[in-house]
Amino acid sequence: MTLPIQCTPDEIFILNLGPQHPATHGVLRVKLTMDGEYIVEAEPVLGYIHRMHEKMAENGTFAQFMPNTPRLDYLSALSFNQGYCMAVERAAGIEVPERAEYIRTITVELNRISSHLLWYGAFVMDLGGFTPLLYAFDDREQILDLLEHVTGSRLTYCYYRFGGVYNDIDDDFVTGTRAFVKRLRSRLPIQYRDLVTGNIILIKRLKDIGFISAETCRKYGATGPVLRGSGVEYDVRKHEPYSIYPELDFDIPHYPEGDCMARYMVRMDEIEQSLRIIEQALDKLPDGPYQAKVPKTLKPPAVDVYSAVEASKGSFGCRLVCDGDKGPYRLKLRSPSFSNLSLFGEVSEGLLLADALAVMGSLDLVIPEIDR
Amino acid sequence: MxxxxxxxxxxxxxxxxxxxxxxxxxxxxxxxxxxxxxxxxxxxxxxxxxxxxxxxxxxxxxxxxxxxxxxxxxxxxxxxxxxxxxxxxxxxxxxAPQPAPPEEPEEPESDEPPVSLEHEGPRPFGVMVRSYAARGYHLDVFCAPDQVVAAAELLDGAGFSLEAVTGVDWIKEEQMEVVYDYTITAGRLCRVAVRTRIPRSAPEVPTISHICPGANWHERETHDFFGIKFTGHPYLVPILLPEDADFHPLLKDFTP
The missing domain is CATH 1.10.287 (Helix Hairpins)
Structure with missing residues (x-):
């Protein structure tokens, strides 16, 4: 690579970013080789909160691993619930009733919005703006209240069950969700777009910074808003339709610029699309059972299955290997942020440190999910 | 086609x-x-x-x-x-004899029943078409350890991207399996699982990190968990485990 400024080796120094640093949003260490303010090499050092979830899966039954899934990505816990449930349902051949699929879709999209809102607040705070965080958390609080009402927890939801959901939703939830959709719709243009998206400081910090090409994304296996910010219209919900997504009308926001601003815009547009999905799902919500009849102990045949869902950070995949026993023989969790972060080294070369932090923020990292 | x-x-x-x-x-x-x-x-x-x-x-x-x-x-x-x-x-x-190969009559593979072969002894090398609804992937490739590089080159050339690399410890058969999951993000849907088996006593596979840079971390992770050595890997040091870890927790005979 070519250095931005010609320098002699003794002017290069090592800078530790993290493991405790507000910009890494968790315990991530990045070993930076710096030339003044410019990054020569960035090496993420992982594993500070590695918990070996995959071994825990092997040691218990299928149901016993369920509460582990929200601990992977505590910000979009329901997506991880769903990914694991779908893998087990596929292996055991369980059909999910329609109402349960609708409930799953409504709750998972609410969770996606809350995850994007938190990212938005934290990202803008990384760039030096404190106020937007308060607006975002105000709206996120509404979602947490709604989800607490049906799931019983505020963050690490363990709401889905094999073949359905744990609890039926009631009228309070439906009216509350409708009110929330209306509220967020009215706030998006003012508190979000006018205050932040059009702000000249934000544009200067994000526009043309941290270009990631579609080819880089493909080579590193990056998915989610990172890939869509590079102009690739790929979303597991559309591309590999699961649940009731084929019946719903929504777009995949994608921006070809590939810079931090594009990734920012993708997530902001996704909030609107999720609102659309929730509205449609609420309108179509059918009656019926919210859970299929599933035996207490699952014993799927000896198969190995793969299942992918679109989590808020990208494609979350489960490779589940069964050997005919009561628990997984092997469960591989393919977490989106792990692949998304792996391209950081290549992308941040030659960037200013402050810009690299903007890039890192725009990847939307959740460390427990990377470290597993 | x-x-x-x-x-x-x-x-x-x-x-x-x-x-x-x-x-x-x-x-x-x-x-x-x-x-x-x-x-x-x-x-x-x-x-x-x-x-x-x-x-x-x-x-x-x-x-x-x-x-x-x-x-x-x-x-x-x-x-x-x-x-x-x-x-x-x-x-x-x-x-009239057509010069180009005609469109396939029908896809006889699509209604192939799902077969579980993974645990039923050795399976011949080759490509199998799996039922997507039952398995979640379309093609299942079983190849020799030194063929994974060629498979990666082929799939990378066809526009696929690597989703994950993982291992499975088949302790009863004294073997380890390495599975590479590929998918395509450009409009069409096709998931490919490439797998290979290596003896448990000397787990070695050539690296594919020079073809898919994304494999670098996945291979390091698999090395952490299973002790599978990816020969030719540029930087095979622990990624998720502590830097001085000399154990491989996902081995079935691992005791902490």
Missing amino acids: SILRETKWALLELFPEQKATEGEAEKAAREKHRADARAKIEAEIKAKAEAEAKAKAKSEAKEGEAAAPKKPSPTEETAAESAAIDLAAKVKSQA
Whole structure:
């Protein structure tokens, strides 16, 4: 690579970013080789909160691993619930009733919005703006209240069950969700777009910074808003339709610029699309059972299955290997942020440190999910 | 050509024997399909011609009743004759040898029942088409350890991206399995699982990190968890485990 400024080796120094640093949003260490303010090499050092979830899966039954899934990505816990449930349902051949699929879709999209809102607040705070965080958390609080009402927890939801959901939703939830959709719709243009998206400081910090090409994304296996910010219209919900997504009308926001601003815009547009999905799902919500009849102990045949869902950070995949026993023989969790972060080294070369932090923020990292 | 077929035939480059047998089978199926189609068209045309001739004879008979009685045979003959020529031309155009391989008759693989082979002893090297609804992936490739690089090159060239690399410890069979999950993000849907088996006593596979840079971390992780050595890897140090870790927790005989 070519250095931005010609320098002699003794002017290069090592800078530790993290493991405790507000910009890494968790315990991530990045070993930076710096030339003044410019990054020569960035090496993420992982594993500070590695918990070996995959071994825990092997040691218990299928149901016993369920509460582990929200601990992977505590910000979009329901997506991880769903990914694991779908893998087990596929292996055991369980059909999910329609109402349960609708409930799953409504709750998972609410969770996606809350995850994007938190990212938005934290990202803008990384760039030096404190106020937007308060607006975002105000709206996120509404979602947490709604989800607490049906799931019983505020963050690490363990709401889905094999073949359905744990609890039926009631009228309070439906009216509350409708009110929330209306509220967020009215706030998006003012508190979000006018205050932040059009702000000249934000544009200067994000526009043309941290270009990631579609080819880089493909080579590193990056998915989610990172890939869509590079102009690739790929979303597991559309591309590999699961649940009731084929019946719903929504777009995949994608921006070809590939810079931090594009990734920012993708997530902001996704909030609107999720609102659309929730509205449609609420309108179509059918009656019926919210859970299929599933035996207490699952014993799927000896198969190995793969299942992918679109989590808020990208494609979350489960490779589940069964050997005919009561628990997984092997469960591989393919977490989106792990692949998304792996391209950081290549992308941040030659960037200013402050810009690299903007890039890192725009990847939307959740460390427990990377470290597993 | 569907992406599944395209990818399958690209991957069959790795397995010349299977390619030959599948090629034969495919050719036979294509021949059969063409013959069937020809027979069907012939029958259709024949039926049509007969019906036409009949209708004509009938109408002529009617006309004959109205006017003076006439011999209907010559017109009928010409009608039958023209129909026969028509038929011959149609059949000829159908049966004419096409230079390009014709569209596949149908995908016989799509309704293949899901088979569980992973635990039933050795499986021959080759490409298998799996039921997507039951498995979540379309193609299942089982190859020798040194073929994973060629498979990665083929799939990377076809626009696939690597989703994950993982291991499975088959302790009873004294083997380790390495699974590479590929998918395509450019509009079409095809998931490919490439797997290989290596002896548990000397787990070594060549790296693919020079082809898919994304494999770098996945291979380091698999090395952490299983102790599988990816030969040629540029930086095979612990990624998730502590930097001085000398244990591999996902081995089935691991005790903390």
